[in-house]
Each structure stands twice: as C-alpha cells, then as structure tokens.
Amino acid sequence: MADKYIFPAVFEPGENGGYCVTFPDLxxxxxxxxxxxxxxxxxxxxxxxxxxxxxxxNEEIPEPTPPEKLDIPRGAxxxxxxxxxxxxxxxxxxxxxxxxxTLPRWLNKAAEEAHINFSQVLxxxxxxxxxxxxxxxx
Numbered sequence: 077m078a079d080k081y082i083f084p085a086v087f088e089p090g091e092n093g094g095y096c097v098t099f100p101d102l103x104x105x106x107x108x109x110x111x112x113x114x115x116x117x118x119x120x121x122x123x124x125x126x127x128x129x130x131x132x133x134n135e136e137i138p139e140p141t142p143p144e145k146l147d148i149p150r151g152a153x154x155x156x157x158x159x160x161x162x163x164x165x166x167x168x169x170x171x172x173x174x175x176x177x178t179l180p181r182w183l184n185k186a187a188e189e190a191h192i193n194f195s196q197v198l199x200x201x202x203x204x205x206x207x208x209x210x211x212x213x214x
Contacts, residue, residue, distance in 0.1 A: 077131055080160050084143040085119045087112075088152040099157075100146055101138045102126055119157050124164045131161075 088096045090108075095115035099105040099122075107122040109115025130137050143154040177198070179187075187194065203209070 077161075078137075079162055080158065081123070081127055081137070081140070082156050082158045083123055083140045084146060084154045085123070085157045086146065086148050086152050086154055087115060087119075088149055097122070099123065099126070101140050116155070116157075119155070120159060123157050124159045124161070127159065127161065128164055128168055131165075 083099050083101055086098050086100060088098075090096060094108060094110045095112065096108045097106065097115050097119045102123075105122055105126040107115070107118040109118045127137060143156060146154055148154060175198075177194075187197075
C-alpha cells in the first residue's frame with residue numbers, strides 16, 4: 077500500500093460542454109465535470125475513493141500505464157492525477173456511520189428525559205468495553 081499514486085486520466089470533452097473523465101487502468105473509476113476545473117477536482121476525488129476502496133478490499137492496485145502509451149479518442153487528452161492517501165485514509169476512518177440500537181422503551185424514555193447524547197454514550201461505552209484509551213489510527 078503506497079502513500080502516493082499517480083494515474084493517467086483521460087478527459088473527453090462532451091458534445092454539450094463539460095468533460096467525462098476515465099482512468100484506463102481502473103475500470104469503473106469514472107466521473108465528470110461541467111468545467112475543466114470541476115473535472116480535475118472530481119477526477120482527484122474519484123481516484124482517491126476508488127483507490128481507498130481497493131485498499132480496503134485488499135485488492136491489487138495496478139501499475140499505471142505511462143500516458144504516452146495510452147490510445148485515446150480524438151479530441152481527448154491525458155492528465156496525470158496525483159493523490160496522497162494518508163489524509164484520505166484518516167478522513168474515511170473518522171467518517172461517522174449510523175447504527176440502529178434496540179433499547180427497552182423505559183430506558184429510552186429515561187435517557188431522553190435526561191438529555192443523554194446516545195451517540196456519545198455508545199462511543200464511550202464501546203471504548204471502555206474494548207479497552208481503547210485513544211482513537212485507533214487507520
């Protein structure tokens with residue numbers, strides 16, 4: 077797992093403006109933008125999330141094809157997209173997830189009347205149960 081990746085993105089101008097962005101080495105990694113600036117931003121975000129997904133699933137990340145070896149459609153152009161993964165991993169590790177919990181009605185009512193923050197109490201209880209003193213790093 078590398079900290080930095082550079083993959084070539086193919087930008088294809090749309091018939092009505094905007095750009096469609098694909099990554100030849102990463103099937104399924106596709107995005108678009110109405111302007112070049114937006115397309116560049118979206119390409120970086122799409123690459124980050126795609127690579128993060130591959131890492132999480134323990135899938136192999138392919139070697140990027142050198143831009144000069146790509147066969148691209150007429151009118152399209154190649155832009156190398158650089159991503160630095162540590163901040164992406166950190167953001168994803170701290171992303172909140174929703175959990176459904178089941179409580180007896182009387183306990184739920186008592187907690188609500190006491191203005192208990194259910195999420196905070198559950199987090200604290202899980203840390204105690206798991207013996208975690210500090211947040212785990214991704």
